[in-house]
Amino acid sequence: MSDSPYVFDVTAADFAERVLQRSQQVPVLVDFWADWCGPCRMLAPVLDNLANAYGGKLLVAKVNSDVEQALANQYGVRSLPTVKLFVGGAVVDEFMGVQPESAIRELLERHIPRESDALREQARTQADAGDVDAALALLRRAREDDPDNHRVDLDLADLLIRQGQTAEAEQQLRALPAKYAEDADVKRLLATCQLAAQQADAPPLDELRARVTAQPDDLDTREQLAAACILAGEYEAGMDEYLDIMRRDRQHNDEAGRRGLLAAFELLGNDERVTPYRRKMFNLMH
Numbered sequence: 001m002s003d004s005p006y007v008f009d010v011t012a013a014d015f016a017e018r019v020l021q022r023s024q025q026v027p028v029l030v031d032f033w034a035d036w037c038g039p040c041r042m043l044a045p046v047l048d049n050l051a052n053a054y055g056g057k058l059l060v061a062k063v064n065s066d067v068e069q070a071l072a073n074q075y076g077v078r079s080l081p082t083v084k085l086f087v088g089g090a091v092v093d094e095f096m097g098v099q100p101e102s103a104i105r106e107l108l109e110r111h112i113p114r115e116s117d118a119l120r121e122q123a124r125t126q127a128d129a130g131d132v133d134a135a136l137a138l139l140r141r142a143r144e145d146d147p148d149n150h151r152v153d154l155d156l157a158d159l160l161i162r163q164g165q166t167a168e169a170e171q172q173l174r175a176l177p178a179k180y181a182e183d184a185d186v187k188r189l190l191a192t193c194q195l196a197a198q199q200a201d202a203p204p205l206d207e208l209r210a211r212v213t214a215q216p217d218d219l220d221t222r223e224q225l226a227a228a229c230i231l232a233g234e235y236e237a238g239m240d241e242y243l244d245i246m247r248r249d250r251q252h253n254d255e256a257g258r259r260g261l262l263a264a265f266e267l268l269g270n271d272e273r274v275t276p277y278r279r280k281m282f283n284l285m286h
Helices: 015-024 038-054 069-074 101-109 115-128 132-145 150-162 166-174 184-198 205-214 219-231 235-248 252-268 274-285
Strands: 007-009 028-033 059-064 082-087 090-096
Touching: 007 038, 015 028, 015 059, 015 082, 028 038, 038 059, 038 101, 082 101, 090 101, 115 132, 115 150, 132 150, 150 166, 150 184, 166 184, 184 219, 184 252, 205 219, 219 235, 219 252, 235 252, 235 274, 252 274
Parallel strands: 007 059, 028 059
Antiparallel strands: 028 082, 082 090
C-alpha cells in the first residue's frame, strides 16, 4: 500500500463515497488489480508517482479485483490491470495493461483542470455576453501562461473563426503539434476555416441563391453558396451545390466541389447524412 495521501484502497462498501462522490471535485483514477498480476505490480508505482506529481489534483483508488469481484464485474473489467478515470461520478476515460507514464499523463491532461481552464471559462462567459475583445484577451493570456494547454488554442481558434479572422485561426491550428492533426475538434475547426474562406466577402445567402439561379454556370458563386449553406446549417443544400460543381467541372478551383464535401463531412462527423453523400461523391469521381 502506498504511503501517499493521494492513493488509497477502496471496496464496494466505500466506492460510492470515495470514488463517485470525490470525483465530483477531483478526478479519481481507479486501478483494478490483483496480487498475482505481475503487470499490476509494474503499473502501481507509475500511478503512485503521477498522483504525487499532481499534488491533490488527481486521486488514485485501488480495487483488489479478486476480493471485489462484483465491483470489477459492474465496471466490465475483463483483464488486469484495468484503469478507469472517473470525473463527475462517471467513467470518462480508461486503459488496460501497463502503459508508459507519458501516455497516462497525456490521457490525464485531457481531464484534469488547469489554472488556464479558469481563464477559458471566463472567456466563454465574456463571449456569451458579447464582449469578444475581452474574451480574446483572456484566451491569449491563458495561452501565454500555459502554452501546453491546447484546449486554449482550440477555444481561441473557434472564437477567431466566429469573428471572421479565419486566416489567423487556421495559422494557429496548423501550428499545433503533429499529434493533434487527427484530433476531431482540430479537423472540424480547420474545415470551418476552409468553408469560411470559400464564402469570404460573399453577399447574403438569398442573393447568392438568386445569382446561381440566374447564372447556373457561375461556379465561383455556386461555391460561395455551397459554403454559406453549410455554415448556416443547411448541410444537404450545401452538399448538393458541391456535387453540382463536381458534375459541371470537377477541376474547378482545385477541385473545390470535392474539397467542400470533405469539409462538410468533417463538420457532420458520424451524422447519417455523410454516407449517402460520400457515395455520391465517389460515383462522380469514378
